[in-house]
């Protein structure tokens with residue numbers, strides 16, 4: 001099965017307001033509350049593809065219970081380490097065509113929770129499993145938590161797909177202690193990592209960038225390029241992956257859906273080409289839906305047939 005890790009899950013609350021007035025009482029009639037966090041999107045999409053998945057990470061309090069109840073409702077298996085600290089709310093206020101976000105920092109953990117989680121994580125390290133790790137870390141945890149998880153998994157030859165950004169990604173890669181099998185930066189995250197200003201159209205530039213020694217020990221580097229598909233390094237081979245033009249409804253969570261597609265296709269033992277095609281298909285399918293981290297499997301074949309993989313010479 002696939003084990004999808006979310007270290008800092010949240011309850012994502014959306015408040016829809018015609019007008020947002022500061023320093024006044026704003027009453028909200030249209031509210032949505034969902035289990036959030038990038039790894040939970042990954043788990044949901046894998047589940048929608050009918051591939052076995054378990055969601056894990058750390059959660060606690062009534063918001064933790066809310067997240068578990070939502071996963072139960074959606075039929076997604078889960079096994080989180082429980083903490084007595086309350087999980088966080090992330091609030092998006094949608095008003096006048098704008099989005100104002102209020103993101104709680106969430107729980108603050110120490111070495112005690114780090115060790116407890118690594119022990120908990122150990123039970124998923126069984127032959128045949130694939131691990132995905134997505135998103136930011138809770139306060140008190142640093143990149144060494146991810147490095148340690150990758151090290152434990154690689155000792156058992158269990159593939160790890162890592163989708164995080166900024167300092168944490170940089171520190172994991174530069175530590176050179178244990179490398180993930182796959183990373184999936186988008187173009188902005190790649191530019192930030194390398195201190196470059198590459199555009200999605202600059203395929204030669206992307207190829208040169210991915211030849212950086214930083215990526216030498218990573219089997220897959222999948223750079224997602226939004227509507228322009230992806231640029232991929234698989235070992236020493238480079239690919240441009242083109243996607244069809246579709247009616248886009250909500251592309252948020254498309255990156256998570258790409259990770260879901262990659263993991264699902266790997267678990268199913270698909271070819272290198274079909275792993276890339278599956279990942280782009282799930283990214284596109286998510287962009288076609290209102291809900292974040294959701295794909296309509298019935299449209300899978302239609303999109304898959306239109307994805308084109310071109311090897312770069």
Ligand code: ATP
Nearest residue numbers: 186224225226227229251252253254255256283284
């Ligand atoms: P997010 O952070 O919202 O999850 P991301 O920035 O990590 O997304 P993107 O590069 O925007 O990821 O998109 C991932 C994939 O989703 C793309 O490679 C593509 O397959 C699909 N996708 C994204 N935007 C579009 C779009 N406008 N039209 C079609 N497909 C899209």
